[in-house]
Amino acid sequence: MDYISRLYSKMKLELLNEENWLSLGEMAMKIIAILILSNIIIRIGKVAINNIFKVRLKSPIRTSERRETTLMKLLENILTYVISFMAFLMILSTLTIDVKALLAGAGIVGLAVGFGAQNLVKDIITGFFIIFEDQFSVGDQVRIGTLEGVVQEIGLRTTKLKSGSGELHILPNGSIIQVTNFSIHNSKASIDISLAYGTDIIRAEQLIQELLVTLPEKYDDLVKVPEVLGVQNFGPSEIILRIAVETKPLRQTTVGRMIRRDLKLWLDQHGLEAQFQ
Structure with missing residues (x-):
């Protein structure tokens, strides 16, 4: 009973401590500010990317509109991933979690997990070559395996394909072996x-x-x-x-x-x- 009484008294003191509440409030405000700021940066970045490609449309030296749409979507995805990851690290730092130690540990764990993440690596590598070789682009009508539809989005990991009846198929890039593109030639x-x-x-x-x-x-x-x-x-x-x-x-x-x-x-x-x- 004495132990419980002491524990209760300690918790009561902590809860009534104004400094603790001020510290929690400050921490919450920082986290909210990080989330708002990261969202603003992502929005501004997407607008900037769109404006850059609008300028390229007027340039005499440019790639096809299909390829530019695909690259624009990809850059928007990369921007979102990078800013979100940085915001996540900043939130951890605000919560007084040692980010350096976490990243060091993640490197070791990542090496072990990497052997089980071969499909993920395969998806990313395949996605890179799909974009690099311009096999298909956003807006193209394609057939991938038994699925046929219009490409909605190409990422480094997945491709989104919308069929004629409205279904959205999400395909891991590593599973894309053969593609028929109906949009390139007449x-x-x-x-x-x-x-x-x-x-x-x-x-x-x-x-x-x-x-x-x-x-x-x-x-x-x-x-x-x-x-x-x-x-x-x-x-x-x-x-x-x-x-x-x-x-x-x-x-x-x-x-x-x-x-x-x-x-x-x-x-x-x-x-x-x-x-x-």
């Missing part, structure tokens, strides 16, 4: 037109070509005038003509629909019945 599409066997093929090709030469002025996504390749196949009751279309990346489906509509209206206007595939 896209191509084929439009097949079925005509009855009694149709004058030469006249049909000439009519189609007359329309095709006017389409680049109408659709900016067309890279060049679509080409009539000629007879592609003979069906049971129809002759199939094929048209080759080259568009800007990922625009082949939309442009293909519009060209099919224009062809249908054009051929109907000139008395030719056609079906499209």
Whole structure:
């Protein structure tokens, strides 16, 4: 009982000690100030990074917009990690924890943990080469394994991929083995037109070509005038003509629909019945 009484008296004295409360209040204020200041620095840093890349957009010497968007996101992530880590160390120092001893101990522990963190190291190294080699960038339409979507963010450790139905897939960079990028080169599409066997093929090709030469002025996504390749196949009751279309990346489906509509209206206007595939 005497021990408990002494412990109670000691705790009571500590709680009633104004200096202790002042010290705790000062410590809390420092921690709050560190958190606010680090948040402000991160925000200002992100604005500065955005402004730097806006200036680069007007420069005659610059990389592609895809790559600059990716680098901007990466720099923002690195800034956030670095400032957050520094704020964490400052908070530990405010709590009178010996940061130097902690870092020294972390080095030894890190060596031991490193053997179990091989996947993390692999993710970071792979992420570095993805960015360095410009394999894909933010905004690109890609297929990674069985997943397909638009790249939302590339970090040193993970890549975020948003699918067409809205799901967000977060992939460790070390798991990315094979990538198909649909956004780098122009896209191509084929439009097949079925005509009855009694149709004058030469006249049909000439009519189609007359329309095709006017389409680049109408659709900016067309890279060049679509080409009539000629007879592609003979069906049971129809002759199939094929048209080759080259568009800007990922625009082949939309442009293909519009060209099919224009062809249908054009051929109907000139008395030719056609079906499209």
